[in-house]
Each structure stands twice: as C-alpha cells, then as structure tokens.
Amino acid sequence: MSRLFKKTLIIMIILFGIVATATSALSGWNIYKGLSDEFEAKGSSIALSISDSSVDMLINSEPATLQSVIDQYLNILGVAYIVIVDSTGDIVSHTFVPGIPDGVAALSERLDSKYLNSNREILPLTYDNVGDFLNITSPVLGGVAGYVMVGMDRGIIKSQIISIVLKQQVLVFVLFILTIALSYLLIGRISSPLNTLADNASKLAQSDLSDISDIDKLSAEIEPIAQSSKDEIGDLARSFVHMERRLSESIRNLTETVAAKERIEGELNVAREIQLSILPQKFPPFPHVKEIDIDAKIVPAKEVGGDLYDFFFLEPEGDNAIAELIEDKLFIVIGDVSGKGVPAALFMAVTKTLIKATASTELSPGQVLERVNKELAKDNDACMFVTLFFGMLDIHTGQFTYCSAGHNPPYLLSQDGSVEMLDKKGGMCLGVMDDAEYVSSALTLKKGDILFLYTDGVTEAMDGDNNQYSDERLDELLKNRAVSDTEGIINYVFEDVQKFSGDTPQSDDITMLALRYNKS
C-alpha cells in the first residue's frame, strides 16, 4: 500500500466517521422525536377509546370482558400494557406477565374516587428490570367510573433507532468500502508513476554517480512518464529527466575538468622538477673549502613559483677542462621570477644559466646583472621579470661585492649578534628594461659572519587571517637567534614561518640561502 493511499485512507476513515456519526445522530433524533410523538398520540387515542368503551363493563363489574377488550389492544405495536382501575382504585384488569410492577401498582393506588382528574395524564416511567414506558392515564366518565392506563413501550423507540441507525451504518460502510476501492484504484494510478519517480530518485541517490551511463539509464526509465503525463506528475517527471540530464552533463564536465586539472598538475610537476633539478641540492656543496659554509633550502608552493638560488666557483676557460675550479671567488645568487608554473620555471632556468654564464672575476656584480638584464629583456614577449640578488665573495679576504636587482635585501648576521640589512641600492628587477643600470656595493665579512638571503616567500607568508609574516618579524627573529650555523639559521627561520602560517596553504615558494664566512 502506498503511503499516499494510507494517508488518504486515514482521512477517509475520519471523514466517514464524521458522516456516520452525524447521520446517526440526526436520524436517531428524528426517529426518537417522530416515534415519541406517534407513541404519545397512539397511546392517548387507545386510552381514550378504551375508557369510552369500558364504561358499562366497569359499572357492571365484568373484568373478564374488560380483559378481552384490552387484550385486543396488545397487538398494536408499542402498546406494552393496559391497566383498568375501578372507582375504588383497585386494578380490575391488566395485561402484565408475570406480575404488576410496583411502580404501576403505586400509580393506580392514587386513582381512587378522590383523585377525580378528568384530564388525560402523560407520564414517562421507568421500571427496574421491566423497561421504559410512557404511561397515559385516561379517566372513565371523568374518573367517576375508574381509569384506564396505557403503557407505551419506549424501548421499541430505542430498538427502532438502533435498527435504523444500524441499517444506515451498513449503508455508510458499503459506501465507505466502495470509496476505498475507488480511491485505491485512483491513487494507484497517481501513485504508481510517483513511486517510479521516488524509486528513481532513491536509485539516483544510491548510485555512485561515477558512471554516467547509470544516470542516463535512470532518466530513460522515467522518460515514458514525462512524455505521457500532461499533469503535474508529468511536470515532475520532466523535471526529473531534465535534472538527471543536467546531472549527467555536469558529471561529464566535471570529469573533463578533473582530467584537465590532472593534466595541469602534471605540468606543475614538470615545473617543480625543472626547478628542483636545476638548483644545487648537494649540501655541503664544497666540503673541501673550509673558508665558507653554505646552506640553502627551497620549499616550492603547490603551484610552483620561479624562485632560484645558486652558488658556484668559476670553471676554468679554454681547453683546461679538467682543471680544478677557480676557488677564489664564490658567487651566490638568489632570485624570484614573476609569475608561476612552467613559464616561470623556464624563465628561472634561463636566468640561472645566464648568470652562471656571465659571471666573471673581471666583472663587478652590477656589470654582470646589466648583461644578464639585456639578454633577458630581449625578446621578452611574455613580459616576465625576475628580482635577483647577486654577490661575489673573495674567500681569502672576505671581500663581498654584490648587487640587488629589486630583490629583498639580505641580512648580515655578525658574530657579535648584531643584525644588519644590506644596502638596498642596485637596480630594478631584471627583464624589464634592457638598458637598466646596476650599481654594485661591497663589504668585508669577518669570521663567523653569516649572510642570510631569502625571497619574499618568507616575509609574505600568510597566516589564517591574511596577515603577512613581514620584514619586522623576520628582523626581530634574526636578532633573537641562538644558532650560528647555516643549516641552523635556515631551519630556525623556516620553523618560525611554518608556525606563523599554521594550516594556511603556502602561496609562494619559500627560498633561503645562508653563507658563513669562517676565515679570520
């Protein structure tokens, strides 16, 4: 049974209950009123007719004849008893079996000659174990000859009411059954497509939605309803078909998008591979060069940026290919290419290669950057650029010349604990203007000094509330440092940045490079 039918059934039961109760009450009341009036009229006329005809018999004292007269009236429907009382108040004839109820005896006792009531008297009476009666007393000869009492059985009214109400209930019940059957058929016709739709929806809900053909199959199931029904159910079915088609379409789109995304992620992985493979990963890079310690760390963002770092000694020129590195001058680079992804990675690779190719002991860092800038700015249709810090350390003297092309100025962390930001001057970022000029600066490192280089991935790291890590925080952190080795300082900063960002996804590469000068 459909739930729709159950609800309808309950409503119908209630409605029919109301109808049955109302009609029963109404007809019960009607029958009661009608029969009561009829019984009163009937009883009165019987009483009158007996009292008129029994004058002689009463006067002549003929109880047997009186009895045969009143016996005839007992056949009339509703007449329960007849009593004839003579002028002395004695009952001379009655029809009671097995005996006269006490109530009637009491009623008759007052009907002596003194009572003398020439009017008809109508009293409703109830005798225990006998029944409900309407007692009609009619005087004979104005009461001088006696009285006639006729009892009309009101129980008959009750049983008539019960019988008619019962018949009515049977009729209502038959109608009820017919209506139920009819509505069962009707609701079946309505609810079967609804059930199909409901089944369809729950199947849809249970399907894993991965297979579009399943959904297409589902929408095909209800297609006939959508086409054949012109009513609201048809509308609903059409909406279902529409929805399932849209769903199928969306899933198809989604699948395509996911595929595309996977492709892009593959691309990003390429970029990351380019980035990581191009940057030196071996630490310590020059274990035999005791004058310096170098350490670097790059943590690429999910979507790879174009951070780069490098450190190298120049390779000898000409045919002396297998000669040792010229380990007098150490070059260090850190930079950040604008943009993200493969283009940025490629631009970074180009920049790194250009730097390494251009670097020379003959040229100041500024001059190197001028040349590199020229190369990068040339044919730079994509308008990419890179901020870069480039420095050269004479490992014997501690002389450090450098130039910053729009890059965050590194910190000099002295042995005595002081922290100093390097000179900002240099030039604009590389790749924008081919004739840009770059000015070099210089300083001398003392034993134990550490140069700390970083990209804006550090200072612009975000926490959950979109606050940046900031230069001030880095400044403060470095001042409070407790470590003096390169790896320690990098980890120290990185841990603090991580702590700051918490769960916030990393939006840019974080790159740090630390150089410690060990010679006194």
Place this chain on the structure above:
Amino acid sequence: MRYRPDYMKPALRIISVIYIICILFSISSRAQDHGKILIGMSAPFSGPSRDLGIELYNGMTAYLDYVNKNGGVNGKKIELIAYDDGYNPLPAINNTLKLIDQDNVFLLVSYVGTPTVTRVLPVLKIYEDKDVFLFFPFTGAEPQRQAPYKDYVFNLRPSYIQETAGLVNNLVKIKKPNIAVFYQADAYGRSGWDGVRRALDKHGLDIVAEATYHRGAEFDSSFSEQVDIIKRAEPDAVISIGAYEASAGFVRDAREGGLDVPIANVSFVGSESMLELLLQAGQENSKDYTQNLINSEVVPNYLDSSIPAVMEYRDLMAEYSPRMPDTVETGNAHAHISENKKDKYGFVSFEGFLNAKLLVEALNRLGGELDKDKIKRTVENISDYDIGLGEYVSFSANNNQGLSRVYYNTAENGRYVPIKNWSIFEK
C-alpha cells in the same frame, strides 16, 4: 420433547384445509334437513390446550354415535363439524363465521375457552336474526352468563365464580385465608381471578398476591418468576386459573421453589392432562409433584360408579374408539389423541358426554320440525331434567345455566379422588 411450533402456523394451515373442505362439502351439506342435523364446534385440536378440545369432542361423539346408531333424533342423524382454533380468539371467530355462513349449522356447541368464547359472543349477537345459539361452552366465565350475551348462550356447567367461590370458602374454612392467584393473562384468567376476588371479598379478605402467564405457555417453560412473586406473599394456598401445561409447570416450579401450600385448579385446567404431565416430570426428576393438589370440577368423578350418568358414560366410552375431527389434519404431530393417557375416561370427556346428552334431549323436545325460532323457548322450558347426576338440570328465561354443583377432587396415587374431608389440607 415433542415438536410444538407457534400456534399460528398450524392454525393457518388448518384454516386453509378447512376452507377447501368447506368448499367441497358446501354443496352436499348446505341443506339442513335431508335426515341430518348439523352442529358446529370450535375448539383447540392443536397447541398446548389441544387435549381439552380432543376430549370434549370425543365425549360428545361417543354419545352422538350412540344416538345416531339408534336412529338419531326424530329420525335425523346428528353430524358434528368441529374446527380447530388452537385456543385463540381470531381462529375461533373465523371458525364461527364459517360454521354459520358456509356450513349452515343448526347450532353451535361445546366451544372451548374463555378468550375464544368471549370474542365469539358478539358474532352471535350480530347473527341474532338467524337464531344461532351456542350450547354448553366449556368455560365458566361470566360474559356468556350476563347481559347482553346471555340470550345467545346456554351453559351446562357451573361458572368460575361458583368454582372459585367453592374453593375459597373451603380454604377459608380450613383457616387458609391468605390466598394467592396464579392465572392466565386473558379473559379466562381474569374470570377466575374475579371469582376469587369476589369470594374473598365476602369474607372481608383480599388476594394476597397474583402472578400471570401468557396463554400458550408450555409445560417446559419456567414459571419460577411467578413462583417467586407468589412465594414472597407467603400465601396459605394458591388458586390457579390456567390451562394444563402452564398449571402443571407452575405446580412443578412451585414445589421446586419450596412453595408447598395447596394449589387448587379449576375445571378448565384439564385435570388428567395436568396430572399426567406432573407424573411424568415427577418420574424424570424422582419427585412427587402431585401432593397437595385440589381440583374443582363441574362434573362428578368419573370413577364414582354410584352415579348413573357415570355408568352410562363409561359404558359408551368402553365401546368407543377416540378419533379426531375429520377437518383436522391427522398425522400431524401436534393434533393427535393423547396416547399417554392411562384410560380414556376423564372429567373433560365426561362433560362432553353430558353436553351431548342434554343437547340430544333439547333436540328431542324441539320436535321433528327443527324450528330455530323455538330453540330458545324449548331449552328455557327444560326444568328438573334428570341427566343422571342426581342433580336436575333446569333452565329458565332468567337462568341460562343448567347445573350449579361443584365437585372437589385431589390427586392420590396418580388419579383423582373426591375430597371427602378438607381437613387433609390443614397442617
């Protein structure tokens, strides 16, 4: 238990059979003379009072057969047409109309019952100009002894007033003044009740309790309600105005209910039938229900061989085999001659015999002309006719009742014996 359906069904069936028979016989029987005197009877041959009709009929036919065999009355044979009314007023009225209009009977005789006869009386008044008289109805009620109907009826038996007065007087005499009445709720019961009331009134007494039952109640019905009502009044005796099935049932339930006072029944009860039922029930329950019973009778005990009429009756009955009227469907389970009677004598058939004997005497006196106009005068002229009872039958213009003596019997060893001394009920 024997099958006893609602009385109306057999009554209707019987009426239809009667109707067909009437049509068949109307041509042949229309002529009153041609050597036949048709007389009509309506009585119960079915239902709980059927034994009364059957016995009365057989008592009559026993005598009529004898008369017819010996040449009839003035050379004419007497033919008795009897119809069944089941002891109900409406069939009794219909039977009477049929007997008068279709069978064209000369007179009506031996009707049974007060409620039936009371309702037939107006019919006789309507047919006044046809001079239809009812002879010797088997009822002691007053209506046919009083104006306006006494002119159409001749009674042989004493009235219920006489019977009940005799019972009351005897009971009061043995210091049993607290008398209750058990009676049939109809004109018969009312007659007896009225008789008891009048008799008590003469002693300054009143009925101490009364209980009724519906006419047609059977022996198997329970009468304990009635017993309870009466027992509450602690009566010294009960006078029962009933038919044999109900009266026997009442006696049984009274004795079962611890009401052991004398219970007196009147002649109409059908004494032998009542006694038979009580003996049967007593045998089944291993009890004696026949103690302390009084029956008033309007004829002497049929065992009293000192009475000439008894001897004549017994002689006739000895040769006679009981039968059912040919208008009554025989073979019908509820219209048969009671087969469990000890012998074929009884108060009722004795009364039937006496009815027939007096009727024949009246017809003889009427002479061969069968002049209806003369019936009334002829019967009223009967005076001091010796019917064989030692009591003479007399009628007059003011007296339409032939006999007045009431006889009292009690049950002893399964049969009725005359009460010689009422003191046996004193205790």
